[in-house]
Amino acid sequence: MQRIGVFVCHCGTNIAATVDVKAVAEALGHEPGVVISQDYQYMCSESGQELVKSAIREQKLTGVVICSCSPRMHENTFRKAAASAGLNPYLVEIANIREQCSWIHKDIATATDKAIILGKAAVAKVHLNTPLSSMESPVVKRALVIGGGIAGIQTALDIAEAGFDVDIVEKQPTIGGKMAQIDKTFPTLDCAACILTPKMVEASQNEHITIHSFSEVADVKGFVGNFTVKIKKKARYVDETKCTGCGLCTEKCPMKKVPNEFNMGLDNRSAVYIPFAQAVPKVATIDPNYCMMLRSGKCGVCSKVCSAGAIDYKQQDTFIEQKYGAIVVATGFNPINLDKYDEFAYNQCPDVVTSLELERLMNAAGPNGGTLLRPSDKSHPHTIVFVQCVGSRCDDEKGKPYCSKICCMYTAKHAMLIREKYPDTEVYVFYIDVRTPGKNFDEFYRRAVEQYNVHYIKGMVGKVTPKSDGKIDVQASDLLANEQLHIDADMVVLAAAIEPDKTARPLATMLTTQMDTNDFFTEAHPKLRPVESATAGIFLSGACQGPKDIPETVAQGSAAAAKAIGLLCKNSITCNPCVAHSDELMCNGCSSCEKVCPYGAITYIDKEFRMPDRTTKVRRVASVNPAVCQGCGACTVACPSGAMDLSGFSNSQIMAEVDAICK
Amino acid sequence: MQVNENFEPVIVAFCCNWCSYAGADLSGTNRLNYPTNVKIIRVPCSCRVNPMFILRAFQKGADGVIICGCHPGDCHYTSGNYFTRRRITLLYSMLDFLGIERNRTRLEWVSAAEGAKFAATMEQFTADVKALGPNRRLEDLRCRKQ
Numbered sequence: 029m030q031r032i033g034v035f036v037c038h039c040g041t042n043i044a045a046t047v048d049v050k051a052v053a054e055a056l057g058h059e060p061g062v063v064i065s066q067d068y069q070y071m072c073s074e075s076g077q078e079l080v081k082s083a084i085r086e087q088k089l090t091g092v093v094i095c096s097c098s099p100r101m102h103e104n105t106f107r108k109a110a111a112s113a114g115l116n117p118y119l120v121e122i123a124n125i126r127e128q129c130s131w132i133h134k135d136i137a138t139a140t141d142k143a144i145i146l147g148k149a150a151v152a153k154v155h156l157n158t159p160l161s162s163m164e165s166p167v168v169k170r171a172l173v174i175g176g177g178i179a180g181i182q183t184a185l186d187i188a189e190a191g192f193d194v195d196i197v198e199k200q201p202t203i204g205g206k207m208a209q210i211d212k213t214f215p216t217l218d219c220a221a222c223i224l225t226p227k228m229v230e231a232s233q234n235e236h237i238t239i240h241s242f243s244e245v246a247d248v249k250g251f252v253g254n255f256t257v258k259i260k261k262k263a264r265y266v267d268e269t270k271c272t273g274c275g276l277c278t279e280k281c282p283m284k285k286v287p288n289e290f291n292m293g294l295d296n297r298s299a300v301y302i303p304f305a306q307a308v309p310k311v312a313t314i315d316p317n318y319c320m321m322l323r324s325g326k327c328g329v330c331s332k333v334c335s336a337g338a339i340d341y342k343q344q345d346t347f348i349e350q351k352y353g354a355i356v357v358a359t360g361f362n363p364i365n366l367d368k369y370d371e372f373a374y375n376q377c378p379d380v381v382t383s384l385e386l387e388r389l390m391n392a393a394g395p396n397g398g399t400l401l402r403p404s405d406k407s408h409p410h411t412i413v414f415v416q417c418v419g420s421r422c423d424d425e426k427g428k429p430y431c432s433k434i435c436c437m438y439t440a441k442h443a444m445l446i447r448e449k450y451p452d453t454e455v456y457v458f459y460i461d462v463r464t465p466g467k468n469f470d471e472f473y474r475r476a477v478e479q480y481n482v483h484y485i486k487g488m489v490g491k492v493t494p495k496s497d498g499k500i501d502v503q504a505s506d507l508l509a510n511e512q513l514h515i516d517a518d519m520v521v522l523a524a525a526i527e528p529d530k531t532a533r534p535l536a537t538m539l540t541t542q543m544d545t546n547d548f549f550t551e552a553h554p555k556l557r558p559v560e561s562a563t564a565g566i567f568l569s570g571a572c573q574g575p576k577d578i579p580e581t582v583a584q585g586s587a588a589a590a591k592a593i594g595l596l597c598k599n600s601i602t603c604n605p606c607v608a609h610s611d612e613l614m615c616n617g618c619s620s621c622e623k624v625c626p627y628g629a630i631t632y633i634d635k636e637f638r639m640p641d642r643t644t645k646v647r648r649v650a651s652v653n654p655a656v657c658q659g660c661g662a663c664t665v666a667c668p669s670g671a672m673d674l675s676g677f678s679n680s681q682i683m684a685e686v687d688a689i690c691k
Numbered sequence: 692m693q694v695n696e697n698f699e700p701v702i703v704a705f706c707c708n709w710c711s712y713a714g715a716d717l718s719g720t721n722r723l724n725y726p727t728n729v730k731i732i733r734v735p736c737s738c739r740v741n742p743m744f745i746l747r748a749f750q751k752g753a754d755g756v757i758i759c760g761c762h763p764g765d766c767h768y769t770s771g772n773y774f775t776r777r778r779i780t781l782l783y784s785m786l787d788f789l790g791i792e793r794n795r796t797r798l799e800w801v802s803a804a805e806g807a808k809f810a811a812t813m814e815q816f817t818a819d820v821k822a823l824g825p826n827r828r829l830e831d832l833r834c835r836k837q
Binding site: 145664687 | 701703709710712713715716718719720722723724725727730731732733734735736738739740741742743744747748751752753761764765766767768769770771774778802803804805810
């Protein structure tokens with residue numbers, strides 16, 4: 029006979045305000061098998077858990093139902109409490125009467141009725157719960173970091189520091205990411221390259237770190253502690269082990285008209301190239317779209333001048349396969365494409381640039397050697413207009429609904445740097461709001477306004493029109509003065525919204541992690557588990573999770589590393605015991621389950637059965653490997669004879685819940 | 692058909708643990724209201740929902756059953772929701788055969804971030820089932836409340 033205890037939580041007033049908890053406890057007390065039914069202010073508190081534990085011991089309970097918040101919140105808390113009182117943790121069921129009842133309903137009578145039904149369903153289920161014990165699965169002591177920007181580098185360095193091997197997979201020829209393109213950083217105005225490049229070198233020299241540059245993740249299999257990842261090393265037509273990075277090939281290459289993506293296409297590079305001087309690894313890469321040798325077979329200059337003999341025109345994409353215990357995603361961001369923003373004339377006028385392009389224009393390693401000149405006629409600009417929120421905080425299809433977070437600060441930085449270097453230049457900033465939360469951020473913005481006399485104007489820019497004399501007419505409204513403005517600008521800088529990298533979506537599919545509607549990776553809990561994805565063993569670092577500035581990115585990179593280290597430190601992890609199992613007597617060996625299993629967890633074994641007439645017969649039956657099974661339940665539905673069932677979510681348990689709800 | 696204003700349908704919602712159950716939690720966290728008629732059963736994946744469960748619900752007196760899973764391509768178990776989609780498509784023709792309106796069963800993709808979509812979907816589905824009226828076709832009369 030079952031002895032079930034029901035515990036109804038008030039959650040302060042979160043539940044008690046709309047659900048009559050005493051009535052719920054009373055009603056569930058009359059359910060068959062329930063021997064004790066109590067309510068308490070905070071069931072998850074120390075004393076609340078003690079209430080559950082003492083009831084388990086005193087009443088010799090065989091099952092526990094907690095009517096409280098979502099099982100995603102406190103299932104583990106109560107399972108642990110039950111285990112410490114000697115009850116198998118899988119004999120605990122949660123009825124979610126907060127997120128799925130009290131918080132969404134206003135009428136006390138109907139909400140209480142619903143809470144009682146949810147409680148009854150949980151009681152009906154717990155009647156059929158069976159004690160389960162977890163298996164252990166070994167952890168591969170190696171981590172993979174996808175993306176080699178500042179987030180990925182920081183994560184890899186921290187994991188390596190703890191003594192574990194880390195691989196960085198970077199799709200570009202060099203690590204460094206967006207930070208390598210940035211000139212100065214706010215709010216300290218220190219040089220981005222000066223603080224980033226030592227970290228890049230540190231990563232390349234660390235014995236625990238392997239950098240796979242110009243590579244992509246092609247396939248991910250497995251589960252926490254035991255992922256198998258296929259990495260595609262794209263052909264760079266240069267032997268990485270031989271190239272010394274001398275750069276002679278890039279000088280001699282006759283094809284010099286290739287848009288330089290590192291400088292945002294503002295100048296040209298050669299077909300064989302090293303992205304920038306401090307690239308890591310400092311190895312040349314041949315761009316097959318422009319290389320004359322690869323396109324037409326006529327040239328071969330680089331191969332002739334390379335004294336190391338590193339050029340290999342016949343190189344092919346190669347694949348390597350490696351096992352990892354943990355994976356950190358650090359795929360970063362990109363500014364959005366501004367093709368749809370005709371009103372800002374971005375595609376019509378070379379002097380309308382994005383902020384990242386301005387960053388390159390002002391950089392000493394940029395196209396103009398650090399002198400700010402107009403891209404069109406290389407003249408010195410005297411009036412510069414900054415337009416904020418281009419595509420950010422946008423409620424139409426063109427843009428993004430979120431705030432890109434970093435634009436207010438980098439615009440203040442740009443404005444300040446320009447006024448510092450060229451005091452004769454007037455700078456206007458058109459904004460919706462100036463958002464400067466962060467340490468020393470508002471002080472920084474105020475310095476731009478008060479000390480550097482940057483003209484901040486609250487209002488939107490309506491239209492940007494290039495004029496025949498080379499000037500740009502900026503038509504805008506000043507909301508505070510309530511007037512229309514026309515500014516004759518020499519340059520216009522657009523603070524384009526940032527969006528997750530395009531590779532993030534297919535990667536999320538491979539990793540079976542969740543994304544939000546804007547393609548940012550979703551964290552396991554928005555407040556309490558910000559660097560873990562909902563998929564065990566996958567961690568999130570940097571702007572792939574949401575817009576972030578550099579300090580936040582580095583902080584999150586280190587946090588993700590700490591979580592990954594926590595996993596890699598373990599020799600084995602406890603597997604989910606809610607896995608499929610097959611009833612060998614009912615299985616007819618049809619292979620239906622094997623075909624639907626996404627993990628290949630089902631194999632067939634020949635088993636000897638004793639027949640009623642005392643003879644034996646060998647039959648082919650399904651056998652589930654519990655260490656590989658992830659418990660999705662696809663096989664349970666595919667099985668025509670009903671032999672497959674899922675522990676923790678068995679056919680009879682779900683049927684019992686259905687019955688209780690429909691009764 | 693006359694819509695009975697006082698008719699409160701019984702609706703069973705199967706939600707996958709990774710996307711839709713989290714989406715339902717999110718709509719709770721955001722205090723987005725939807726009718727009390729909807730009672731959620733948590734399953735690891737939408738592919739755990741055996742069509743038998745749906746028929747069982749109708750037999751026991753449910754007026755509508757909704758299955759929610761991750762968006763195609765986003766399944767935590769890689770391919771589970773594709774199985775669900777095929778199974779539910781097949782179930783529709785069986786429901787037609789049994790004479791149960793196919794609008795009483797619905798399959799929806801709700802991600803963990805779509806709390807608002809979850810609430811709106813439940814609101815809409817409840818209204819649709821209400822308009823269909825009580826489900827009596829498959830109901831086991833012995834199960835009916837006295």
